[in-house]
């Protein structure tokens with residue numbers, strides 16, 4: 001309550017409004033801040049990640065169902081805790097490379113775009129970092145090359161899309177073809193063996209019983225989550241994807257940000273290239289085939305809107321893990337890749353349906369509770 | 376929009392607080408009852424949008440719905456038009472209980488609706504939009520010729536024969552889109568036409584046109600439900616008024632012409648509002664030139680516009696929709712490239728682009744809230760801080776607590792309802808969304824405010840609040856450039872007024888030297904299609 005503003009319009013019976021105005025009354029802001037902070041705690045479930053937590057319940061349900069299927073088909077294996085632990089690690093390791101790519105893809109899709117060239121960038125970065133010339137600089141040179149190639153190709157995508165005004169679908173489709181072509185010509189269509197023990201050890205080693213690849217996935221997911229939910233970069237990503245015109249009129253440099261998103265995706269591809277090269281101890285132009293589809297599918301079933309503006313890193317991670325679990329399930333049961341692909345398609349549809357159902361009913365439930373506690 | 380001057384609205388608040396539900400004798404309207412709603416309830420997650428609404432509409436009348444932002448007016452008409460299903464309560468349509476499972480069912484029954492938020496398909500033509508969902512067909516083929524002819528008929532009836540039926544809706548200006556959604560409503564054989572704030576995007580002469588059509592409709596015995604925050608429109612066109620407050624009917628069937636404004640306002644708000652514009656500073660307190668615009672030109676939009684805004688000054692631009700006002704504002708803001716002329720802030724020529732303008736201290740609340748300003752799925756606080764979150768951030772990390780606090784402060788000042796900054800903006804009522812758009816630039820740090828129709832859809836009380844805030848900012852040295860279709864608002868709030876017609880400034884004067892009629896005479900002429908991109 002201050003008399004800084006002239007003549008409030010209400011009759012005296014009405015509580016007076018606080019003076020709205022910069023400069024802010026510090027005491028008042030503090031009070032409002034506390035209130036807002038406690039409101040934030042009360043509503044943690046719809047906090048900064050949007051309503052991701054609720055959507056993810058659906059995915060966890062799917063995951064649980066897959067585990068039940070596994071336990072029913074192979075009760076002997078699932079009865080052995082040792083085997084189960086190793087199998088969990090195997091699934092995570094299987095998910096790690098695509099998982100890293102999916103984090104970048106999630107950013108691009110939330111930002112209103114799509115990147116079809118991720119598989120090709122992984123291949124190009126992998127091939128480039130395993131040429132004889134690059135390998136002569138040792139592991140550091142290889143890692144630097146893979147990351148630099150990823151970022152540069154991503155930047156080219158970004159420039160074409162944001163400054164050249166190409167449709168993302170077309171630009172990255174062209175890049176998919178071109179990058180694989182370049183990878184094939186660099187490698188002469190040969191498989192290039194990595195002779196760096198440091199690189200090859202990344203996939204072979206474990207630390208405290210957990211494969212290094214899984215640590216890398218964890219680090220990338222954590223970094224992605226922080227950037228998306230806690231930084232101005234993430235906020236801009238959501239704004240640019242949600243309503244580019246509104247973002248532009250709010251003073252956000254939409255084009256530059258779009259460009260950076262593709263560069264980020266490229267960076268993730270570079271990291272994935274090192275991981276994949278390490279797993280195979282070699283690289284070739286056909287590696288990371290169809291990763292774009294896996295990454296997009298994982299992001300979508302993870303709740304990322306294809307039209308942009310909404311999505312979560314955790315959802316994408318769950319999406320990748322679900323796919324890896326399916327692959328794993330089929331491998332243990334000795335079923336064919338073809339059957340596996342058909343089931344994957346079904347799972348994509350089912351997961352989205354389950355998600356929607358869960359989302360609605362859970363929202364309603366929570367809302368009902370809120371109403372009754374509020375009144 | 377302003378309350379009549381002979382009505383100083385001085386009733387005390389306690390007399391109003393427990394106002395009983397009033398049933399005025401309905402002898403003004405003779406037609407039989409076509410629609411009766413009893414105890415209608417509709418809840419959304421966390422909100423009781425309708426909490427026992429009564430409404431009675433007779434054939435041939437214009438029944439007005441009044442209520443503050445978030446009172447439940449739009450929700451009520453969405454229940455009527457089959458968009459929402461009520462939780463409980465009865466809908467009686469032409470004497471029989473009815474439920475409308477979807478919008479098609481309501482249309483079939485003879486209820487046509489013009490929604491508050493435009494619901495056109497931007498990439499279809501005018502005719503296709505007008506007949507969307509009930510195209511003329513034979514053997515599965517759409518009969519385009521017949522549809523175009525009928526659309527042209529309806530458009531000329533609406534006074535806009537110049538809009539080509541084959542034109543893509545995307546290329547129409549906002550007011551043109553409003554005309555198309557009216558054409559859509561008229562393309563049905565309706566017994567009841569519901570209009571949710573149809574005049575919000577219309578200029579003065581357009582509203583006259585709208586009223587002529589409404590009179591034609593009611594003369595044929597068609598009932599009209601009319602929603603508007605402008606009381607003088609309700610006086611002019613309305614027969615009876617039902618007032619909603621917090622989802623409840625607080626007064627039903629008041630006579631639209633003779634109910635004192637004070638009563639209407641107090642039943643809407645539960646309090647009285649002295650609805651006046653804030654006083655101008657008595658002496659000339661404005662500082663040095665903040666904004667200087669010289670010879671600004673964009674072919675087909677505006678030509679050779681020169682103007683200046685001084686620190687602490689409110690400059691208003693009056694003009695018809697399509698006179699180039701919004702385009703001018705967007706060009707000053709760097710969102711459009713000028714073909715000739717210059718824009719200077721504090722004497723320095725601005726580089727092109729919105730980024731440079733924002734860095735120089737400009738802020739713009741654009742005309743169309745949904746397409747140009749809001750992230751509908753994001754929480755309120757993130758929308759309020761969309762232009763400023765970088766300022767609260769440290770080392771690239773956002774400060775959500777601070778943002779919530781700032782947003783909450785704005786929400787309190789502008790009477791946002793419900794005042795919960797974590798809600799997605801999508802769930803807010805139209806007027807409350809508008810407050811978010813304007814509130815974004817009231818956080819401080821802005822030196823020049825460009826406001827394009829800032830009070831569109833905002834209710835009487837919150838409007839007065841907003842005017843106070845704008846004047847208070849000016850008192851602190853902020854310059855304001857205001858565009859509004861409501862002439863009294865331009866005259867009442869501004870220090871200086873520019874009148875635009877067909878892309879040119881035709882008059883500049885101190886606000887005190889102009890009156891509403893002079894301005895209206897100056898702005899008349901010109902049609903909707905001017906200023907639309909080809």
Ligand SMILES: Nc1ncnc2c1ncn2[C@@H]1O[C@H](COP(=O)(O)OP(=O)(O)OP(=O)(O)O)[C@@H](O)[C@H]1O
Pocket residue numbers: 419420422423424442443444445446447448449450451491792793801802803804805806807832834
């Ligand atoms: N889809 C929704 N989800 C949740 N809440 C909603 C939804 N739609 C409306 N509401 C809430 O219902 C209440 C009534 O909203 P409504 O749009 O009917 O108001 P209104 O009277 O039309 O206001 P205005 O004058 O601003 O247009 C508001 O509190 C609003 O926040």
Ligand SMILES: [Mg+2]
Pocket residue numbers: 448449450491571804805806
């Ligand atoms: Mg409304």
